[in-house]
Amino acid sequence: MNENYWDKVLGRRVSRRRALAATGGTAAAAAFLAACGGGDGGGGTDSGSQTGAKETFDPTSGKVGGKLIWQGYGDPGGGLELIKVRNAGVYQMASLTHDSLLEFAYGQPKYPGIGNEVLPNLATALPEVSPDKLTVTFKMRPAKFHNGRALTAEDAKWTYDTLAFAQESAYKVDMNFLDSTQAPDASTFVMKLKFPNADLLQDLAFKNQGAILAREHHESGAAEKSFLGSGPYLFVSYEPPLLMRYKRNPNYDVKPFPYFDEIDRLGTSDSEKKVADIISRQVHLTYWFPAEERERVLAQRKDLLVWKYPRAGSGQVYIRNDVAPFNDKRVRQALSxxxxxxxxxxxVAAGEGEADQALSSSGEAWEFRKPKDLKRADLFQLNVAEAKKLLSAANVQIPLKVTIPTWNATVIGQKFVDEITLLTTQWRNNGLVDATLQEETFGQFAPRFNGVYDTMHWGPNVTSTLPNLGRAIKDKYWSPPEGVKAPTLNICYVNNPTLSDLVSKQLGEFDRQARIGLFRQVEDLLAEEMVHLSGVTGTLTYLGDPSLKNAQMPRDAYNGAVSWIKYWWFG
Incomplete structure (x- = not known):
């Protein structure tokens, strides 16, 4: 191709955004134009709010020094393995020590805090893509691992081959788009895809995977207890569950980054301690707070930077659609x-939320709807009499008895547990379900994300807000004719040919409006089938010390990579 496909897409989007700003266009129009790039590899919306004027900086103008103390969500558990265990929390910690081909832009205030725009990292530019969109070619910049060895295209090849094809990899399900890789020379890395992917750039950007790994470190076994990458920070120590220490990499290949001399990531899961620590100035950066805790902090720290967003998705009751009696959609409809x-x-949302659906309306870049706007809006309304009629028609004796695994309060706080407690209490009081909650740590719960559970579990639903939502939607709802088996990302074991066809089509659709049309059909079908049951949306708020410069916690910083911290500094 004479002109890079992705550069053309991003160039159109950026030029349109700038033109709109120059002519004084409305915020709504600006948000729409930003979202128009969503299916083409760029764009995003920024429905978050920030205290004061949104100050932007030249990222190369920072100053070196100081220790950032960062309050994580907790400890991910399970060691530091990046291949054998599928754990977004570990990749969050590794994103300071490792580089990736691409990274998300939204951790700097000059970009939207809700978005999917990507920037080159180890890549020198966005990749060249063949006309059939099945061959992707990266040119890579010079870089060195922390042991001094040069990082080359062979390392990218080994990383992706291992994640996609190695028997021990927990990421094979995430790499199902990859057919093969090539490294024709030290600075050229080529991917061959099985199918066109409208979210390709977002799929390859650093989030819940994407780190380029040092083969010798992983084959030695050292990777289970330490990190060794090519990134801006060096691994110092890991003292689970409370502390991860990093120090500045003075030999980082991209100057003048990074700026902080040291970073401590705190792994406390005690929500009251998190509140106390930011109030007493013990930390510079927090995990997200729900509304009530946010207001408690801001009542005493009015000086803080505030990044407030619609919460990404909501909790969901995931149901084995292949297990009786839940394989009858009338049962699932009744429970809803x-x-x-x-x-x-x-x-649990302090009145700031709304009822949600399977493709959460918080995924606003693709205009996902609220339940009241769906064809089966009635299924999202309380109607115990109708629920009992449906269960009777399905020959189900009530109350049903189930055990529901859920994250405990150490993962993202007590509100997540409170929500499923309130939901199941209503079921019990309405004579429908007698549910026992099985509270688990992040590590204990991890297999649920691969479909390992008996009948139900309560888990997060951020699918429609993910930057690579197209593949996430396909992975979550597509099935071969014979059905799926664990481990699987189709965690509800859905086997609906019409749904499989729709989710496959949308991933290969590069026209935005046509893709939205496919998403609308998916939304209505998921509601009719009631594949899983929705909770409610809310807000999430990150807080930062005012000494932080060029800093922005994007909405999606709840987990996964935070590689953009290398662009921050203390004022």
Whole structure:
């Protein structure tokens, strides 16, 4: 191709955004133009709010020094393995020590805090893509691993081959788009894809995977207890569950980054300690707070930087659609009508949320709808009498008895547990389900994300807000005719040919409006089938010390890579 496909897409989007700004276009129009790039590899919206004027900086103008103390969500558990265990929390910690081919832009205030724009990292530019969109070619910049060895295209090849094809890899399900790789020379890395992927750039950007790994470090076994990458920070120590230490890499290949001399990532899961630590100035940067805790902090720290967003997705009751009696959609529909979502909104979202659906309306870049706008809006309303009629028609004796695994409060706080507690209490009081909650740590719960559970589990649903949502939607709902088996990302074991066809089509659709049309059909089908049951949306707020410069916590910083911290400094 004479002109890079992705450069053309991003060039159109950026030039249109700048033109709009120059002519004084409305914020709504600007948000729409930003979202127009979503299916083409760029763009995003920024529905978050930030205290004061949004100050932007030249990222190369920072100053070196100081220790950043960062409050993570908790400890991911399970060691530091980046191949054998599928753990987004470990990749978050590794994103300071490792580089990737591409990284997300949204960790700097000159970009939207909700977005999917990507920037080159180890790549010198966005990749060249063949006309059939099945061959992707990266040119890579010079870089060195922390042991002094040069990082080359062979390392990218080994990383992706291992993640996609090695028997021990927990990431094969994430790499199902990859057919083969090549490294024709030290600075050229080529991917051959099985199918066109409208979210390719976002799929390859550093998030829940993407780190380029040093083969010798992983084959030695040292990777289970330490990190060795080519990134801006060096691994110092890991003292689970409370502390991860890093120090500045003075030999980082991209100057003048990074700026902080040291970083401590705190792994406390005690929400009260998190509140106390930011109030007493013990930390510079927090994990996200729900509304009530946010207001408690801001009542005493009015000086803080505030990044407030619609919460990414909501909790969901995931159901084995292949296990009786839940393989009958009437049962799933009945359970959806068995609880009042308004109670959840008032109790766990401080009135700031809304009822949600499978493709959460918080995925606003693709115009996902609220339940009231779906064809089966009735299924999201409390109607115990109708629920019992459906269960009777399905020959189900009530109350059903189930055990529901869920994250415990150490993962993202007590509110997540409170929501499923309130939901199942309503089921019990309405005579529908007698549910026992099985609270688990992040590490204990991890197999649920690969479909390992008996009948139900309560888990997060951020699918429609993911930058690479197209493949995530396909992975979550596509099935071969014979069905799926664990481990699988189709965690509800859905086997609906119409749904499989739709989610496959949208991933190969590069026209934005046509893709939205496919998403609309998916939304209505998921609601009709009630594949899994929705909780409610809310808000999330990150807080930062005012000494931080060029800093922005994007909405999606709840987990996965935070590689953009290398662009921050203390004022």
């Amino acid at each position: 009508m068995g609880y009042d979502r308004k109670i959840l909104i008032d109790s």
